[in-house]
Amino acid sequence: MSAVPLLKVSDVSKFYGSRIGCRNVSFELYPGEVLAIVGESGSGKTTLLSCLSTRLMPTSGVVEYHMRDGQYRDLARMSEAERRFLMRTDWGFVHQNPADGLRMTVSAGANVGERLMAVGDRHYGNIRAAAGDWLRRVEIEEDRIDDQPRAFSGGMRQRLQIARNLVTSPRLVFMDEPTGGLDVSVQARLLDLVRGLVHDLGLAAVIVTHDLAVARLLSHRMMVMKDGAVIEQGLTDRVLDDPREPYTQLLVSSILQV
Amino acid sequence: MNDLANYNFAYLDEQTKRMIRRAILKAIAIPGYQVPFASREMPMPYGWGTGGVQVTASILGPSDVLKVIDQGADDTTNAVSIRAFFQKVANVAVTTRTADATIIQTRHRIPEEKLGEGQTLVYQVPIPEPLRFLEPRETETRKMHALEEYGLMHVKLYEDIARNGHIATTYAYPVKVEGRYVMDPSPTPKFDNPKMHMSEALQLFGAGREKRIYAVPPYTEVVSLDFEDHPFEVQKFDRPCALCGAENVYLDEVVLDDKGGRMFVCSDTDHCEDRRAHGHAGAMLAPAAKESQEAAE
Ligand SMILES: Nc1ncnc2c1ncn2[C@@H]1O[C@H](COP(=O)(O)OP(=O)(O)O)[C@@H](O)[C@H]1O
Ligand SMILES: [Mg+2]
Numbered sequence: 001m002s003a004v005p006l007l008k009v010s011d012v013s014k015f016y017g018s019r020i021g022c023r024n025v026s027f028e029l030y031p032g033e034v035l036a037i038v039g040e041s042g043s044g045k046t047t048l049l050s051c052l053s054t055r056l057m058p059t060s061g062v063v064e065y066h067m068r069d070g071q072y073r074d075l076a077r078m079s080e081a082e083r084r085f086l087m088r089t090d091w092g093f094v095h096q097n098p099a100d101g102l103r104m105t106v107s108a109g110a111n112v113g114e115r116l117m118a119v120g121d122r123h124y125g126n127i128r129a130a131a132g133d134w135l136r137r138v139e140i141e142e143d144r145i146d147d148q149p150r151a152f153s154g155g156m157r158q159r160l161q162i163a164r165n166l167v168t169s170p171r172l173v174f175m176d177e178p179t180g181g182l183d184v185s186v187q188a189r190l191l192d193l194v195r196g197l198v199h200d201l202g203l204a205a206v207i208v209t210h211d212l213a214v215a216r217l218l219s220h221r222m223m224v225m226k227d228g229a230v231i232e233q234g235l236t237d238r239v240l241d242d243p244r245e246p247y248t249q250l251l252v253s254s255i256l257q258v
Numbered sequence: 259m260n261d262l263a264n265y266n267f268a269y270l271d272e273q274t275k276r277m278i279r280r281a282i283l284k285a286i287a288i289p290g291y292q293v294p295f296a297s298r299e300m301p302m303p304y305g306w307g308t309g310g311v312q313v314t315a316s317i318l319g320p321s322d323v324l325k326v327i328d329q330g331a332d333d334t335t336n337a338v339s340i341r342a343f344f345q346k347v348a349n350v351a352v353t354t355r356t357a358d359a360t361i362i363q364t365r366h367r368i369p370e371e372k373l374g375e376g377q378t379l380v381y382q383v384p385i386p387e388p389l390r391f392l393e394p395r396e397t398e399t400r401k402m403h404a405l406e407e408y409g410l411m412h413v414k415l416y417e418d419i420a421r422n423g424h425i426a427t428t429y430a431y432p433v434k435v436e437g438r439y440v441m442d443p444s445p446t447p448k449f450d451n452p453k454m455h456m457s458e459a460l461q462l463f464g465a466g467r468e469k470r471i472y473a474v475p476p477y478t479e480v481v482s483l484d485f486e487d488h489p490f491e492v493q494k495f496d497r498p499c500a501l502c503g504a505e506n507v508y509l510d511e512v513v514l515d516d517k518g519g520r521m522f523v524c525s526d527t528d529h530c531e532d533r534r535a536h537g538h539a540g541a542m543l544a545p546a547a548k549e550s551q552e553a554a555e
Contacts, residue, residue, distance in 0.1 A: 081405045110416045118409025124419055124485040146420050
């Protein structure tokens, strides 16, 4: 891992009126590092992820990103055009519900090719070849390239959403409960795929999950949230095998009982 | 008191015309940008060209000569009733001859005869937003225009090629105006797209139901979107007009009888008649002309 963080998060809080979304969150994320954010429903995971990925403006605090030109930029001070450009080139965002991240009425090939076209690729043959290549990498038969995701199973849709995000070789991917809506057997296959891709591509990722098994399998480091605050963070194996906070101990033990 | 006294000149009141003219001026200043305007109720249903009619009403002066076409023809119901409307409410001269007109209101076609400086083409537009097909949210499409995010237009063309092996869009083929805004040229055939490029005439687009006006000023770059390996092409017809023998014009298919007989003729009726008046004859007309000549002898 490189010595310079990709993302620097300092004292980020988000209030919905007087209600706390998340508060005083600080951490750094390095290139190639996978961070899991865990916690029960309502603990502020999605709010934090939204603040990191510019989908929400934090009420206070700063999120800085290490741009490809080597400069750190305060995301809140970027223009909307710059932020949107970043989101469709250097970043990916995988939604829990694939329909939120896919265009359900255009073909799988066009779903994957859209980002290439958005950054100016104007060669149909090349776009199609790249789409086919990515379908293969996410284990979708290449002859489904002209089918719409409406005709796909939940697991395939999620893999297609991942391909669509990775085609521009982003450096950072945000995922919100990526296996949330899937059957257990389908989850396992998707987790294997994500783990392989993250490793092969050297991706940094922030993955929100309420499932500690997902955190165990995918992440290097994890943060445990409760009532909007990070109550414990550390290397994933350390947190899961030797939880220090009573709340984390409860989480881990309740999982082990299942 | 005659009929005309019941209306302000060209039907709309002067305040409304000023509002629409401001929208038109803004549209001309930002080629291809859709300017919102307060579209008025017109004495005809939406889909009958209420946007085009309001634009025409706002730019029309007593000395103008008006031509109205629908699918290239001056004698279809829509064209006849709009022409009659302006004769009644503005008492302007009307014509079917492209070269004589100062304002041409159109649905579907750009005349074959090259338009010149001083002429204005007014398009009736049903759906002004080219991104609507893939992005139904207006807030999002406006943002995409503002930020010049046009990848989605190519997604549409990609789908076309994936499905048909080539770009099968033949009408309302999207263009980029002056290197900036992507624009829907209204339901004209793509055959007419090249005529928009560097046109000497002013082109105004009115969408009544959607309350939008946009414009292409004279001598403006209008480029049809495409892929490097699937370049834009206009429709080609493998035969000339059956009536006037014209080539490189847009042809309509006309069914002649119930035995499968058919012919292809100019969609621009004025262009066709003009050519025939100058002695040109196509395959269908040539024998008929000969017959009538023989009968006269
Ligand atoms: N748009 C919103 N408006 C008001 N309160 C919200 C909104 N979104 C989330 N919250 C509240 O913020 C807290 C954290 O929610 P969220 O970030 O969705 O948690 P999680 O993703 O961990 O389930 C909860 O109390 C939730 O009710
Ligand atoms: Mg959530």
